[in-house]
Amino acid sequence: MSRRSRGLVATWAEIQRQQQRQEEAQRRAWAQHQREQERQQRAAERAAARSRREQQAAYRQRREDDARRRTEELDRQAEALRNLLVTGCASQAFNPDELKRPERVEPFDPGQLGVPVPMPDPGAYQPRQGGWVLGGSRQAQEQARARYEHDWHAAQAAEAQRQRQLAAYQQQYQRWADEQLAAIRRHNTEIGELVTALGRGEPGAVVEYFTAALYASRGWPDDFPRQVSASFDPAARQLVLNWELPGQTVVPEASAVRYMPSADRDKEVRRPAAERRALYRDVLAQCVLLVLRDLFAADRFGVLDSVALNGFVDDTDPATGHRAQVFLVTVMVSRTDFDRLSLAQVSAPECLVDGLRGQLSDRPDRRAGVRPARLPGEAGRAVVSHGAGMEPDLYEMDPVEFEELVADLFRAMGMQAVTTSRSGDGGVDVDALDPDPIRGGKIVVQVKRYRNTVPPSAVRDLYGTVQSTGANKGVLITTSSFGPGSHAFANGKPLTLVQGTELVDLLHRHGLSGRLGAAPRPAESGLDEEPEGEPDEATVLGLTWSGDVALDVCALVCRGSRVLGEDWFVFFNNPRTPDGSVRMARGSGRDRAAIQVCFERLPQRSDRLVLVAAVDPEAGPGADLSGFTDARIRLSDPAGTAADELDVSDGRTGETALVLGSFRKRANGDWDFVLGGRGYPDGLAALVEEYGIEVE
Template sequence: MARRRSSGVLGILAEAQRQQQRQQEAQRRAAVAAQRQYERAQRDAQRAAAQGEKEALRAYQQGREADAARRTAELDDRVAELQGILATGLRGRPFSLADLQEPVRLAPFDPGPLGTPVPMPDPAWYRIPPLTGAQALNPMARRQYDEQAAHAQARFEYDWRAAQAADQQRLQRLGEYRAQYDSWAAEQQRLAGEYTGQAARLAAGGVTEFFETALFWRTDWPEEFPKDGTLAWDEGARQLVVDWQLPDFEVVPPLSRIRYVKTDDRDVDVARPATKSRELYREVLAQCALRVLAELFRADAEQRLDSVALNGYAAAVNPATGREEQRYLVSVMVERADFLAVDLERVEAVSCLVDGLGGRLSARPDKSEAVRTERLADEVGAHREDASEDEPDLFEMDPIAFEELIAELFRARGLRTRTTARSGDEGVDVLAEDPDPVTGGQIVIQAKRYRHTVPPTAVRDLDATMVRQGAKLGILVTTSGFGPGSRRWVEGKPLTLIDGPTLVGLLKEHGLRGRLGGPAVPSPQAPAVSLSPGENAVIPAADLTEVSVRFSSTGAEADLTLLLLTADGVVRSDEDFVFYHQPSAANGSVTLHPKESTAGRSSERATLRVPALPAAVDRIAVSVNMDSDSGASCADLREAGLEVRGAAGSAWAFSPPADPAISAMLVAELYRHREVWKLRAVGQGWADGLAGLARAHGVDVA
């Protein structure tokens, strides 16, 4: 049955009720839509803010990663520079006298990365998108927006201040680098002026001076590498002996790379493995040695060098004594032909030096492990120091007399010797026999009175003669020297080589006479006046220009120490304290020389140029101190003596007392007295050693 619409009052009420329900439903839907729109707007605002922070964070992290990559690249560049030392040297042309006349051409100042300003943070990276529409009317959305904007502004200000500080540091480093460059450029200009004046002197024929200049004029060594050494020329052997200072282990970068860690927002320094650092340092040393050899032979256009003996040393602390000394890390002796046969542009440096040229390279140079040296620069020509006119010149001696002298030398060393006949000697000049029943046997000795290097064939002939004679040892004695080929030949064989300087030293040791070439006659010295403790003497003015102070002793070893004192008896500063770690003071007016040792007696000498002393210096305290770790006292010194000798020949001597209660002693002092200088013998000291001596004279002892 069909339904019918209600009418009347009930119908009107029903319609009104339906309209009210529709309105309520519309309001509910509108509220739900508004809530959803608010939530959507809130999410949009959060998404925008997060996106802004992510972009800022991403930019910041990228900057940190770029900085870590830049610092890593600097480490890689440093390693490449160290590995290219030899190649850099080979790119330069060989030195010639014409180079001293050329104008200086300095590379322009290059600031490198320091010339690039640190980028400032962009405010756009930190900007939070503004609220729009209903978001702007919602208090909760507005509050969150304000918090995010404040956080972003604070982060921007922090990063901006950090970037500003980094740029200020960059500018400071740039200024320091520029000052270093200007100082370096001024020094190069000064050296250029010296070179110009030196060219004429070198042209006159100074062999050592020429090759010193060839080594020192190059400016393309790494900046912090030392450029120092000692050269000596052996005319007879036509050999240049070079003691060259090498860089220490600190030139190797301790880090291999820098890594940025995002999660911790920090840089991590990745250390270079110890084995890699050692390998790189050995390569650096080998390349330095090869480069020095290359620059010498390439500069030798006149072919004056038959061979070069190179000893490379670094300053290091001796672990046994705790004192800094020269530790030889490289030693090689090479002939011209052998070296020039090497293609240096294609070699591996360590293999070339050790295997190709027969050199020695420290296995652990990072620990200053030294190698054996063949010949040092200060050993060349040392035999001439004490020669006198009445000694026979070995070069001019009759050959038979020379053989007799060699026989007498080995007779003095405890052997039974006889010279052979001039004919049929089969390469033997002296036959010797060691009478010891256990270690004794026959020895063949060959004497070569040469002025030039003994050829390797003579060494090989002696080897064959020794085998033919059934001898246990062969000795080759010469007035000249031996080349690298000869020295390599005798390694591991029962052969001994005695060169000219060694021969002269052996003759003197056994009371025999002989010199090599013209003598250097020493001037006669006046006998020293002996002083007693407390006694003083006036030093004549003529003696003050250069006063030599020498302390010597046997037994325990002592160190010579000098202090420059004012009238109050104290130093002006620690720079007035002259000892083995600070061997000079007052612009060289007081200089301490290296220690010497002969026949068990050690001595140490200082030179005083009294007129050059500062006016404030009134006295010089001459002291000795024992090694603090040895536990020795001054009573352990045997035959101790101080000798003071002036420039005009006046001399004084003092034997200090052997006091077991002290380990540092004021032996004597030079002091002003009105218009003259005097010397006083003292002989008093301190139980606490060098520290007590220093404190008593105003030195700051930590």
């Protein structure tokens, strides 16, 4: 019994030891697991801290790089100001031949009218089994032959119509080209007459020529003002002029930019006041010397013996507190004295004051003025002024201000003129009355602040307004240009078309200001501009439908349900987008309307091209879309090769505008067509308002 008892005790003790060993192993494993987790957490924290330090370092580096770039830009601006005279003297002197225009016009481009209508291929009409002679059923052969003959006659009729339209368009072009060439020759003749009068020393010709030389100077910075008043004293052979100088803001207040990491902001280091004042004074002296250089360099006819030049800033006179011209520089210099100078080597202030005995304000920053040696009015001749103040950009001007400017122009021309209210104006922007008893009468004026060529429909609209209001004349004024179709329609009618360049000239001639801004100007040719890119990049969306309803087909380039801007709404009065990626096109073959699209060139921010159709209220007054049936959009290349056809919804009674569908951009860059169908009883205006376009 005792031996068995000892065995049980030993067994029990062994079990206890095993349990203790297992528990100890579990405790060690758990402790190891805890240590491993702590190690991983510490490693993650170190990695996160390292990543934060790297991100902070990268962020700081970016901010410091940005501050350095801004500092370098400030240095470049200051260096450009210091070298203003040297840079200007390196530019080519003005040549009167630059005023002449080359005797060439835009070549004739018929576009789609120059592409013959393709004739149907007989092979495409043969029955599936056999041909017209052998095999197949006789009925199938007759049906195939009938389809072929029908399509052949239709193609022949379309080709005959194309040839008639092409001939008419070529006649329009030729008339327009002859008018353009005649205008160029008249302009060049006037330049020749100006040069002849200049050689005779006629004061008007002298002033006109030398002010043109100053405006055409390639050495004068674009952002500097160009306001001038001038007259010519023929007895002294002296040109007397006032020229506007840049204000002190032309010199940057900051000399450097520093990034402050502790505050996480940029700090501009102010340029010392003495340095800024000295640099501004140097800029004024350089400007005056550069103007003198441009004048004497342009005098290829020996007209000028001397120049009296006064430089002013258009600012507040500290003595009166009123806006006035404060003269900061004045000099009277003979050609002989000026020719002795080596402008590339001089110190501008010393040259002006000591070398030419001129006056330069000691404190131009405080508008401490000088007394002009001679003013233009003292030359005993009429004073000609150009460019008063910074001329407004007609492209960017508020529409109401633009209409008021046009009214001011008519008033400056001796007429009575008022702008109309923004609603209910009947298509009239300015009402004018010419008091002349012979050629005068009521004039209705429309203004189009366009960048693209004005379509002929706008000219037709103006003519309708002239007839409906009983006016004697209609004037259409635009910041862009007119095509040959517009000029052909206006020929022989009481209509006057004024394009952008002519408008600017009229404004200047009557003491008003305006410019066509830095953006590329519309082509002076008047022909529709072709979009950038190769023609084969484009897709033609041709619309066909049954019924006699006349439609206007339009397109909106959108992001979501909002159009990118008014310029991105392509319709009869805006025939193309600013980048030319979408434009109106001529329908070919069966197409009754067409729009040409370069999908690859649509703006990156756009994701939708919406196609809409609306009843033309002039061609079909009172009509609705009930006659718009069996409609399809035919996709083809510019050569007319069809790629696909898309069905669109039919119109409904009472609706006058319809969303045909939209091309929507997928994530991979492809464009898919989504069928529309929503109609609008209130017409195109109600439709486009939903896409964010304000309709007056």
